[in-house]
Amino acid sequence: MSALLSVQSLVAGYGGVAIIEDINLDVAENEISVIIGPNGAGKSTLLKTIFALTARSEGTISFAGKDISGLKTSQLVPLGISMVPQSRNVFPTLTVDENLDVGTYAAPPKDKEAVRENVLSLFPDLRDKLGQAAGELSGGQRQMVAMGRALMSEPKLLLLDEPTAGLSPAYLEIIFDLLLDIRKHGVTILMVEQNAKQALRIADNGHVLVSGRNFISGSGESLLNDDAVRRSFLGGAAA
Numbered sequence: 001m002s003a004l005l006s007v008q009s010l011v012a013g014y015g016g017v018a019i020i021e022d023i024n025l026d027v028a029e030n031e032i033s034v035i036i037g038p039n040g041a042g043k044s045t046l047l048k049t050i051f052a053l054t055a056r057s058e059g060t061i062s063f064a065g066k067d068i069s070g071l072k073t074s075q076l077v078p079l080g081i082s083m084v085p086q087s088r089n090v091f092p093t094l095t096v097d098e099n100l101d102v103g104t105y106a107a108p109p110k111d112k113e114a115v116r117e118n119v120l121s122l123f124p125d126l127r128d129k130l131g132q133a134a135g136e137l138s139g140g141q142r143q144m145v146a147m148g149r150a151l152m153s154e155p156k157l158l159l160l161d162e163p164t165a166g167l168s169p170a171y172l173e174i175i176f177d178l179l180l181d182i183r184k185h186g187v188t189i190l191m192v193e194q195n196a197k198q199a200l201r202i203a204d205n206g207h208v209l210v211s212g213r214n215f216i217s218g219s220g221e222s223l224l225n226d227d228a229v230r231r232s233f234l235g236g237a238a239a
């Protein structure tokens, strides 16, 4: 099957300095794909470049068979790409419902109410918080609002930057279970995660990045069982 997202020979960075030096990566439709690697490897920069928030200088990015390399973020959302950034990913003074509504601005759905119901069915905990300011919620609940907002544009591909950052182990499991539910709704997921072992356990495929380049890619299971990956990126312990 051809890839939903294909990144070829990507070079990108900030102010003319390349952070992504040469990245190749394919994400198949309806898979969960995880990017791991050391701090500063360029993982967030890769996601931001795919979502046109960081400047690409070389290489191509294709989505659903179309070259999207030159498109702006506002053009990517209607095509079916959405992103949840790592931090400051909700509007704290807006209510939960207003935050969800913001997610429809760039690509208004035909039936907003049906999409909202669909999103709330994934995050039932948010139902009795709809009128509350998002800034008053716990970290895990805020992450649900951010993911819900991103899903309001009905994306085919959801980019998530460290969805479990700063969350308790209990919430970490909740978020990973939610990702499996989101995938069941037909959404393909590409995420960056520091909780690499847990993420690889639910992932179809993983990509280890080092210094802006591919180090190794493979199925989640094969990376969990790879000695070099275990030693250098998973804390050494058996999977």
Ligand SMILES: Nc1ncnc2c1ncn2[C@@H]1O[C@H](COP(=O)(O)OP(=O)(O)OP(=O)(O)O)[C@@H](O)[C@H]1O
Pocket: 014, 019, 037, 038, 039, 040, 041, 042, 043, 044, 045, 046
């Ligand atoms: N807006 C920016 N302007 C300039 N340099 C930046 C910017 N954002 C990130 N960088 C630099 O790019 C490099 C890669 O950062 P990036 O956040 O992509 O790494 P990462 O692999 O996601 O790291 P972490 O796991 O620590 O989040 C770092 O050296 C960082 O300082």
